[in-house]
Amino acid sequence: MPYIAKLFLVMARTKDFDENEVLNKAVNLFWLKGYNGTSMQDLVDGLGISRSSLYDTYGDKHTLFIKALESYQSTASGKICQIISSVLPAKETIKQILEYISSGLLNDQTHKGCFMVNAEVEVAPHDRQVNEMICQNDQQVEDAFYLVIKKGQDTGEITNPQDARALARFTFNTVKGMRVTAKSTNDKAVFDDIIKLAMSVLD
Amino acid sequence: MPYIAKLFLVMARTKDFDENEVLNKAVNLFWLKGYNGTSMQDLVDGLGISRSSLYDTYGDKHTLFIKALESYQSTASGKICQIISSVLPAKETIKQILEYISSGLLNDQTHKGCFMVNAEVEVAPHDRQVNEMICQNDQQVEDAFYLVIKKGQDTGEITNPQDARALARFTFNTVKGMRVTAKSTNDKAVFDDIIKLAMSVLD
DNA sequence: CATATATCGGAACGATTGTTCCGATATGAT
DNA sequence: ATCATATCGGAACAATCGTTCCGATATATG
Numbered sequence: 001m002p003y004i005a006k007l008f009l010v011m012a013r014t015k016d017f018d019e020n021e022v023l024n025k026a027v028n029l030f031w032l033k034g035y036n037g038t039s040m041q042d043l044v045d046g047l048g049i050s051r052s053s054l055y056d057t058y059g060d061k062h063t064l065f066i067k068a069l070e071s072y073q074s075t076a077s078g079k080i081c082q083i084i085s086s087v088l089p090a091k092e093t094i095k096q097i098l099e100y101i102s103s104g105l106l107n108d109q110t111h112k113g114c115f116m117v118n119a120e121v122e123v124a125p126h127d128r129q130v131n132e133m134i135c136q137n138d139q140q141v142e143d144a145f146y147l148v149i150k151k152g153q154d155t156g157e158i159t160n161p162q163d164a165r166a167l168a169r170f171t172f173n174t175v176k177g178m179r180v181t182a183k184s185t186n187d188k189a190v191f192d193d194i195i196k197l198a199m200s201v202l203d
Numbered sequence: 204m205p206y207i208a209k210l211f212l213v214m215a216r217t218k219d220f221d222e223n224e225v226l227n228k229a230v231n232l233f234w235l236k237g238y239n240g241t242s243m244q245d246l247v248d249g250l251g252i253s254r255s256s257l258y259d260t261y262g263d264k265h266t267l268f269i270k271a272l273e274s275y276q277s278t279a280s281g282k283i284c285q286i287i288s289s290v291l292p293a294k295e296t297i298k299q300i301l302e303y304i305s306s307g308l309l310n311d312q313t314h315k316g317c318f319m320v321n322a323e324v325e326v327a328p329h330d331r332q333v334n335e336m337i338c339q340n341d342q343q344v345e346d347a348f349y350l351v352i353k354k355g356q357d358t359g360e361i362t363n364p365q366d367a368r369a370l371a372r373f374t375f376n377t378v379k380g381m382r383v384t385a386k387s388t389n390d391k392a393v394f395d396d397i398i399k400l401a402m403s404v405l406d
Numbered sequence: 407c408a409t410a411t412a413t414c415g416g417a418a419c420g421a422t423t424g425t426t427c428c429g430a431t432a433t434g435a436t
Numbered sequence: 437a438t439c440a441t442a443t444c445g446g447a448a449c450a451a452t453c454g455t456t457c458c459g460a461t462a463t464a465t466g
Contacts, residue, residue, distance in 0.1 A: 012411035012465095013463050014412085036239030110328065117383055120386045120387055121320065125315070125386055135387055138388075174376060174377065174380055176380040177378070181376055184328075190372050193366070215432080215433060215443075244422075253446075255426085255443075
């Protein structure tokens with residue numbers, strides 16, 4: 001039997017851990033302490049797998065960070081899409097999203113904030129790959145807001161006649177602001193004020 | 204002559220560098236690469252003074268970071284106070300501040316953003332001292348917005364009758380959002396949209 | 407059961423981390 | 437000019453950094 005064929009026929013030891021489960025732990029570590037603040041030792045300790053398994057499975061630190069950010073992005077935007085897909089009135093959809101984000105931020109005693117925003121602030125300016133991920137995600141989120149707002153304008157629910165693109169940019173900027181504010185505050189009243197006034201722009 | 208007296212009478216070698224000038228360089232280094240991203244070697248290279256002079260003059264890395272953040276904060280809020288003190292109409296004052304911040308962000312090709320926001324995101328959640336500086340500064344800025352907005356409401360220039368405190372929180376949150384957005388974008392149109400709509404809340 | 411091979415734990419690597427220390431240098435007051 | 441002392445450059449420190457490597461272990465297939 002030729003050697004190459006053997007490679008695919010002969011199986012070996014299976015991983016002792018669930019790859020996605022461990023990646024999720026990596027997300028939480030990077031999310032909590034940032035890229036530069038998280039050492040490989042922190043990861044070895046926190047993930048519960050050995051150094052070699054870590055490198056064999058996820059590559060080096062930077063590659064793991066990218067994978068963690070990708071994982072976070074897909075689950076996070078998944079939640080948003082879920083809210084959008086529930087065919088509520090446009091303004092109610094926006095409100096639900098803002099309140100979902102707000103409550104997520106407020107419920108975290110560790111003040112992790114948003115992993116994407118953390119990466120945008122700490123890493124993006126020095127890392128082309130991370131920057132592109134951020135830009136792509138931002139465009140995607142902005143577009144999602146745009147579509148909801150546009151729909152609201154078409155149905156007459158949103159009376160503000162200004163460019164839906166501008167309204168989407170404004171709304172998303174409000175979200176980013178809250179994700180920073182949450183880093184040093186957990187005063188719900190502050191977020192309620194922000195959401196109420198941001199929503200009022202859509203009237 | 205008693206020993207203590209000598210301490211004040213006998214002078215020794217003077218510093219070869221200007222203390223504030225070098226601190227300013229430290230501000231720019233930490234601002235650009237963050238706390239964890241900036242090594243003492245980076246600082247030695249960037250400040251142009253020796254390791255020992257660095258420690259003798261500014262203390263350890265964390266102490267230097269605090270001093271750099273304090274320095275940034277005082278000059279940054281100084282600029283804002285300057286705009287506020289020019290007794291323009293309230294809404295014009297807010298607009299000037301937002302546009303001043305926007306242009307500052309857009310003119311920086313290195314996407315440093317705002318040093319305070321960077322520290323809030325990267326450091327504040329794990330550093331009580333930095334967190335307190337951020338909270339204190341945020342309160343100060345929010346109060347400044349509050350006073351201008353309150354004045355605008357009293358003169359009838361700002362017709363929105365909602366709580367001036369809420370309006371101040373909202374406005375400041377918009378600023379924080381822009382300071383994140385600037386990390387991965389330099390599209391002026393985005394900032395113009397955000398400012399225009401944030402301002403419209405004050406109508 | 408035997409075999410091949412991927413996974414694992416842990417030692418080890420050189421580089422870099424933040425910090426300390428020391429001898430040489432420079433300087434203001436006497 | 438002398439003196440006391442703060443400043444300076446650079447060597448050196450232990451600790452940690454990210455990464456590599458190797459022998460032992462475990463397991464799906466033949």
